Amino acid sequence: MxxxxxxxxxxxxxxxxxxxxxxxxxxxxxxxxxxxxxxxxxxxxxxxxxxxxxxxxxxxxxxxxxxxxxxxxxxxxxxxxxxxxxxxxxxxxxxxxxxxxxxxxxxxxxxxxxxEFDTSLGSLDRSRGDIWMAAQALRDPGNLGTMLRTCDAVGAGGLILIDDCADPFSVEAVRASMGAVFTQQIAMAGWDEFSGWLRSEPGQLPGQLPGQLVAASLRDAVDYRGAPYSAPCFILIGNESRGLPAEYEDACDLRVTMPMKGRADSLNAAVAGAVLAYEVLASFD
The missing domain is CATH 3.30.1330.30 (Ribosomal protein L30/S12)
Structure with a gap:
């Protein structure tokens, strides 16, 4: 209509x-x-x-x-x-x-x-950045907009929304993105589709993975500072309250954790993504 x-x-x-x-x-x-x-x-x-x-x-x-x-x-x-x-x-x-x-x-x-833009995985230009952000079941449009701003700030390739996420074209998400919804590539996909797409492209060097999948996690994780990041690095952030499903964490190439000095046991999802993205960016410099 x-x-x-x-x-x-x-x-x-x-x-x-x-x-x-x-x-x-x-x-x-x-x-x-x-x-x-x-x-x-x-x-x-x-x-x-x-x-x-x-x-x-x-x-x-x-x-x-x-x-x-x-x-x-x-x-x-x-x-x-x-x-x-x-x-x-x-x-x-x-x-x-x-x-x-x-x-x-x-x-x-x-x-x-x-x-609305084409949000299929096939529309993404994988050569656009060494850092990508991915969010699984992210429900808050404000967090989604903030993650888009982080992508813009670190020169990421874009943001991939996995499973049932907030709508990136909602008034709230567009407003929170402060214009990054227009500067960033955005894709939406289920987990199986994303996993197949991530591993489908050949790496830039012999033996290199098509994309390193890194999860912010508390399980069998190493300190996020100085972790062995490699490009292209896909930073995976889980749902605000539940985090990532165990099988999603198991599929990651690297799990990292950030120290918590206070009583809170976790950071806001978008904040955690930003901290991790800047650490990955610094490791590539």
Whole structure:
């Protein structure tokens, strides 16, 4: 089902919406729900910074919704030009309607609608980085967004979501990624599919594994500092409360642990991933 825009736009691809009952407003609002996002293959991103990161990364929104009362900005002008030159549409509306679309009281003055990306393992460029991050059954969209930011920060190849993870295209995950959802490769797969894909490619050197799978674990693990990491290194982080299943840990090439000096017995999943990613990065320097 394609989104509706009411009256056909003019030659500029631009029009105004003032009514809450407009079908386009209803359609965009529905994209806050995972069921509708998956059915339509569309998602929302809000804010000039995120949309600028998207534009620089070659991701142009199909539809741009902006507050009619807004301050001019050169980055916004570049974004508008990019949308129109790609055949997209621009809608001017009120701040109240933007709030209705995003579900956020202090909504940004600009929101973009994008087509969801190809998230198959086959779409990944494995030569893109020596470090990759993988998350199994990660349920918190904030943690997912933070892991995407970590991928961006360490120059990782991307993030692979294994089994039943949070939706990377949810409003919460996109917002938490601070634009990294547009700069990073993302794939989603079940464990068996991921395992087969990981071991399917030949290594760069004779005898080298196609990818070293490293788990943050408490079981038969070595200290994460100075561990024998090798590229390409796939850092596997488990579910926030349960960690990794035992059979997943058993399939890893290396298990590492981080010392805990206080009463807590574990770090936040995304924080643990970031600490480990920087240690791996330092070992490759």
């Amino acid at each position: 394609a989104f509706e825009t009411g009256d056909p736009p003019g030659q500029s691809g631009r029009r105004e919406i003032t009514g809450f009952s407009n079908p386009t407003v209803k359609f965009l609002r529905s994209l806050r729900d995972k069921k509708h996002r998956k059915r339509e293959g569309k998602f929302l991103a809000e804010g000039l910074r995120l949309l600028t990161d998207a534009r620089i990364s070659g991701r142009i929104p199909e539809l741009l919704v902006m507050a009619a009362q807004r301050d001019p900005h050169p980055l916004l002008a570049q974004l508008e030009e990019a949308v129109l030159s790609c055949g997209g549409q621009i809608i001017d509306t009120t701040a109240d309607i933007l709030t209705k679309i995003t579900g956020k009281d202090n909504a940004q003055t600009v929101v973009g609608m994008f087509a």
